[in-house]
Each structure stands twice: as C-alpha cells, then as structure tokens.
Amino acid sequence: MNRLGNATSPYLRQHADNPVHWREWDAAALDEARERDVPILLSVGYASCHWCHVMAHESFEDAATADQMNENFVCVKVDREERPDLDAVYMNATVAMTGQGGWPMTCFLTPGGEPFYCGTYYPKFPRGGMPSFTQLLTAITDTWHTRRDEVRQASTQAVEALRAQTAVLPDADLTITAELLDHAVAAVLRDEDDKHGGLGGAPKFPPSALLEGLLRHWERTGSTAVFDMVSRTAEAMARGGIYDQLRGGFARYSVDAAWVVPHFEKMLYDNAQLLRAYAHLARRSTSVLPESLSHRVARETVRFIVEDLGTEQGGFASALDADTHLEPGGPGVEGATYVWTPAELTGALGPIEGAWAAEFFGVTTAGNFEQGTSVLTRYSEPVTEKDDARLERIGAALRAARARRPQPERDDKVVTAWNGMAVTALAEAGSALGEPDWIAAAVRCARFLLAEHVVGERLRRASLGGVVGSAPGILEDYAWLVTGLLALHQATGELGWLEDAQRLLDKAIEHFADPEAPGSWFDTADDAETLVARPRDPIDGATPAGASSLAEALLTAAAASDPERAVRYRDLADRTLDRGAIVLARAPRSAGQWLAVAEAALRGPLQVAIATAESLGRPTELLTAARVAAPGGSVVLAAAPNAVPLLAHRPLIRDTDAAYICRGSVCDQPISTPEELRSALQRI
Numbered sequence: 001m002n003r004l005g006n007a008t009s010p011y012l013r014q015h016a017d018n019p020v021h022w023r024e025w026d027a028a029a030l031d032e033a034r035e036r037d038v039p040i041l042l043s044v045g046y047a048s049c050h051w052c053h054v055m056a057h058e059s060f061e062d063a064a065t066a067d068q069m070n071e072n073f074v075c076v077k078v079d080r081e082e083r084p085d086l087d088a089v090y091m092n093a094t095v096a097m098t099g100q101g102g103w104p105m106t107c108f109l110t111p112g113g114e115p116f117y118c119g120t121y122y123p124k125f126p127r128g129g130m131p132s133f134t135q136l137l138t139a140i141t142d143t144w145h146t147r148r149d150e151v152r153q154a155s156t157q158a159v160e161a162l163r164a165q166t167a168v169l170p171d172a173d174l175t176i177t178a179e180l181l182d183h184a185v186a187a188v189l190r191d192e193d194d195k196h197g198g199l200g201g202a203p204k205f206p207p208s209a210l211l212e213g214l215l216r217h218w219e220r221t222g223s224t225a226v227f228d229m230v231s232r233t234a235e236a237m238a239r240g241g242i243y244d245q246l247r248g249g250f251a252r253y254s255v256d257a258a259w260v261v262p263h264f265e266k267m268l269y270d271n272a273q274l275l276r277a278y279a280h281l282a283r284r285s286t287s288v289l290p291e292s293l294s295h296r297v298a299r300e301t302v303r304f305i306v307e308d309l310g311t312e313q314g315g316f317a318s319a320l321d322a323d324t325h326l327e328p329g330g331p332g333v334e335g336a337t338y339v340w341t342p343a344e345l346t347g348a349l350g351p352i353e354g355a356w357a358a359e360f361f362g363v364t365t366a367g368n369f370e371q372g373t374s375v376l377t378r379y380s381e382p383v384t385e386k387d388d389a390r391l392e393r394i395g396a397a398l399r400a401a402r403a404r405r406p407q408p409e410r411d412d413k414v415v416t417a418w419n420g421m422a423v424t425a426l427a428e429a430g431s432a433l434g435e436p437d438w439i440a441a442a443v444r445c446a447r448f449l450l451a452e453h454v455v456g457e458r459l460r461r462a463s464l465g466g467v468v469g470s471a472p473g474i475l476e477d478y479a480w481l482v483t484g485l486l487a488l489h490q491a492t493g494e495l496g497w498l499e500d501a502q503r504l505l506d507k508a509i510e511h512f513a514d515p516e517a518p519g520s521w522f523d524t525a526d527d528a529e530t531l532v533a534r535p536r537d538p539i540d541g542a543t544p545a546g547a548s549s550l551a552e553a554l555l556t557a558a559a560a561s562d563p564e565r566a567v568r569y570r571d572l573a574d575r576t577l578d579r580g581a582i583v584l585a586r587a588p589r590s591a592g593q594w595l596a597v598a599e600a601a602l603r604g605p606l607q608v609a610i611a612t613a614e615s616l617g618r619p620t621e622l623l624t625a626a627r628v629a630a631p632g633g634s635v636v637l638a639a640a641p642n643a644v645p646l647l648a649h650r651p652l653i654r655d656t657d658a659a660y661i662c663r664g665s666v667c668d669q670p671i672s673t674p675e676e677l678r679s680a681l682q683r684i
Helices: 010-014 027-036 050-060 063-072 084-098 133-146 148-165 178-190 208-221 224-239 268-283 293-308 342-349 351-361 385-403 416-432 436-453 475-492 495-512 546-560 563-586 592-602 621-629 674-683
Strands: 040-045 074-079 105-109 115-119 323-325 332-334 462-464 606-611 635-639 658-663
Touching: 010 074, 027 040, 027 074, 040 084, 050 063, 050 133, 050 332, 063 133, 084 105, 084 115, 084 148, 115 133, 115 148, 133 148, 178 208, 178 224, 178 563, 178 592, 208 224, 208 268, 208 592, 224 268, 224 293, 268 293, 268 416, 293 416, 293 436, 342 351, 342 385, 351 385, 416 436, 416 475, 416 621, 436 462, 436 475, 475 495, 475 546, 475 635, 495 546, 495 563, 546 563, 546 592, 546 635, 563 592, 606 621, 606 674, 621 635, 621 658, 621 674, 658 674
Parallel strands: 040 074, 606 635
Antiparallel strands: 040 105, 105 115, 323 332, 606 658
C-alpha cells in the first residue's frame, strides 16, 4: 500500500495516489527490505522539479511499472528539501558513479542503505543510449538475484568513497587575510560573462551569496572593477526574463546566457539571498531616478516573498512550481502562467496599450520562448512621469489578467533554514531602506518558527500547515535561524531576539561540532539517524554551506554578546573561517558565503552601538544614518544604555543620543550627529 497520504511534505503527497507502494524513509523500510531480501529503490526529488513530474507521469503513475517496482523492491520516496541529509549522501554517490547529478535521483540500495547503483531520470522508453526505467528495474533485479557478490563489492566501494568525501577539510596552513580574499575575488572576476553579466555560460544561475560577498569586498577595497561586476550582473538579471517583471521574484536559473528564458520554478532561498544583495546594492546606488533599479527589485521581491509565498501561520512556503496544469489531471506545461503573445496583450489591454506593452516588455510574434510566446523582459525605464503612470496601469491590468490563468502549484512546506534566510533579508532590507512593514513580516515569521519549529530546545527541519514534521534540523537550519534572530535583534533593539539566538547557537555548537577538528562542523547532529556516512559539505551551492552559514551566525553573535560568550563565539568563528580558507583559495566561485563572512571578519566586524533614549522600534537620525552608511556585515543597534550587551557601559552624552563605532572591544570617541557618523563610517 502507498503510505504517503499523511506526509508533511507536499512533494510526497503528490505521489500519494501513485500505484507504487511508496513509503517514507525510516528504519521500518530498511527492515522490510531485509525481511523480503530485496533492494531499496530510493527516489529523491522535490515539489517544483520539472523532470521529477515527468518521470512520475511516465513511470510512477503507470500500473505495470508500479507492479514491477512493488514486487521487486521496497520503494522509498524522499523530499530532498525535507531530508537534505539523505539527499547529500546519495547525491554524492550518484555523482561518484555517473559523473553527474540532478533530480529526480534514482538509487538502488542494499537493506543496510548502501548504494550500489545510482542515476537520475530514466525515460519510459529507451532513447539516446539510455535504457528505459523498466529495463533498468529488470537488470537490477537480475543482478540482485544472480550476482550478489557484485552488489556487495559495488556497495562497499561506494560507502568507502562516501566516507572519504566527508572527511574534515585538510589543514592547508591558510588563514583569512586580505591577500587571500583579493586572490579569490580576482579569480571570480576572470569568470565574468562581460556581455551578459553573471558567471559562465548557459544554463546560468544567479550568484546569490557571491553578490553579497563581492559588495562587502568592494566596500573594504574600493575596487571599481568589483562594483561594476556586481552592478552589471544585478541589472542584467533584473531586466531579463529570469526576473518576474509583473510580480517580482527570481526564477531558479536561466536556460540561456542572457538571462532571458528561465526555468520557471521560483524558490524562497534564491529570493531571500537575492533580496539581501539587492537591498545592500540599493543602499549604495547613486541613481537620480525616484527609485533605483536595485531598490525597485528589492521592493518587488519583498512583495513576492510576502504575498506569494507567505503562509497563514506567518512563515514562507518553499517554492512555486515550474509547471502549470492547464487542465485538471493533465500534464504540467512549463511557464504557461507567465508567457504572453502580442494577441494576449491586446486582449488584456486593448490595441493601443497592448502594442505599447508588447514593445516595452519585448513581446513579439516570433516569441523568445516556445510556440510563439514570450517571457517578459524590461530593458528600459519609463522616460516621463506620464509613461511611469502608464506602466503602473498596464502592470496592474496584466497582473489581474495573469491571476485569472491557471497557477503553478505552491510547495507550502516551511523550511527552517530558508525561512531564516528570509527573516535575515527582510530585517536587513527593512532596516536599510526604511520599511517597517518588512521588519514586521520578519518578526511574524521568526515568532512562528520559535513557537512551532523548536521542539524540546531543538529545531525541526520543516512544517506544513502549521504542523511540524519529524525530520530534525540540520546545521543550516540552526545557522540561518540564529542569523535571522540576530538581524531582528539589530532591527528592533529587543534583547529577547539575542537570547533566543544564543540558546539555539549553543545547541548547534553542542551537537554539530567535530570534537576532533575544532572549527569543522557536520551537517547532521551527533544524535541524528546514522546513515552510511555523516555528511558535511563545505561548498556554497544554491544555498550556502552549513559551515559557512554558521560562521556568520558565530561572528555576528560574538559582536552582539556579552564578553564571556563573545570570546567563545569569536574563537569558533575564526577557527571555522580558517577551515574554510581553502575553499576560498581553490574554489572561490563556490565560496560566496565564505567570502561575505570573511570580509566582515576582516573589518572587525564593525559595530555601531547607538545609545538612545527613544523607545524601541523608533529609528533615530543616528540609527538611520548608520544603517545606510555602515558596510555589509556590520552590527548596527540602537537601545537604551545597558539594555543589551552591545550598549553595556555606553551612556548618552549630555542627555543626547550617542553612536559608538567599535571593533571588538576597541571603540572610537562617541559621535552625536548623523553627519559626523556618516563621515566616520566613510573613512573606515
């Protein structure tokens, strides 16, 4: 029987009606495989994965294929976003065996969980030298029954390789220095696509964490080449089809080098990281327009996150699907909600406005997508106030017309780490750009996570509909929620956020540290389920590595905490960064988060502590000036004297607000005017 009906993962629930006898990963699944003496067929995917849906429609919904699966295997479905630990282990095995990875991931395991054959998508019928899925099933079954010694040999080799891959980063005698960061950034700049922005060619992914790291590097060094690269990339993405020109928010990646045609799934983690970078860039914009491009993109991305991904409980959903089902029960059509023809624009707007919109958004009869349709792009700005008002009217009309179309499904799963990223970005962006509603959205989300995702002082990975799942939190969950809580501590001046962050950070240190290698961290807790290997991946990918994310949490907490905690947190932050230095040296394109944290550490991080008599939540002139002028990674906070650790022994000056610029325990003379504060921060 299929046992996915009560899963807390929307992806698993999508497969609850399959004739396959799917079950979730647990000890009972392994026990059943032992009792039946059959392999485990492990299928890993996620809700917004296009090819996952294709394979499901071709094979998992087919009764004959399901019969073959049920008879010869214990069939296990895993949502990679809910169980990233399992995904990491078996994706490493897939890459080792095939030279490439991706989803859907299809692995065949012994009853002990050891992989002996792995791959990705398999078609219903043979093509391009690839066997059909049923041919593969037949071959695996035959091998299991007649050549078991080969299975044992393959699985033993796979497990040995997996355990070697999760070894601690080698001690390369590197530390975080200005020279190392300069080397890393220079290597990144050499890979820039000078014509279209971004890095490399098609398919092209937003360098989300890397943009923030590069901005911090520019603030420290003043390198115009770095700032120009960030600006080119940010503008190219914002004007291309990878960015939703009507509702805001970025798609997962572009299938072309020019950012025109996206793979239409829209992920929370991409948009949270990009919001952080665009809001930071907006602070540095010298645009003479009423609103800079980066500021507009930040504002519209917030709208997407809050309105399109917001859940009733206050958290944020994981993703919007790439596909739209135009007919109930029919196959998904990629991008169907988002693309337009000139005739459709005319139908929605009338002939005059439709022609204007077609020219402005680049919609042609030939199209830039499939079957004469076009993804909207925006390579210019309205010239006059009249044109600006016209664009506002047209945008509202097109949003309304699009809302009447069938919509992509939403993965309502609330993932702790990605929501922590959203809390961080909303709190930082709201503070920097003077948007208290954005901070309020971050507060609602954080309160939900603390109330529902913290169970017995430990974090859970995800929830659905307000019901928390059983999967334990991993390192990135702790790291990003802590960072988000620390961002709220700065945004509100409230002590409670710091105390919550410290409690969770202490739990992370207790359960994820490698006791034999200080500064090295496992991605799963010491009391988590034992897999064939305990994963730890130091590379920043679509989401930053758990270790680099924790480095930021430790560094920020050290700057905001009382001296005893500060010393402990800072020592761990420095040890962690030193471990990550080898990633910056050897793979800088995959070290965006490492770069961002290292740049902050090299500068202190800078602390701007503002003693104020104002009530909490009311930004003073000094606080507003500091939030705009301080470099990324700084800790900026206003509170009453002695109300929080950062304001300990830092009084008002002659009953007037005073700003203290500090690095560690060393502070400059207090400053009492915004002009002096801006000038002081510009000199640093």
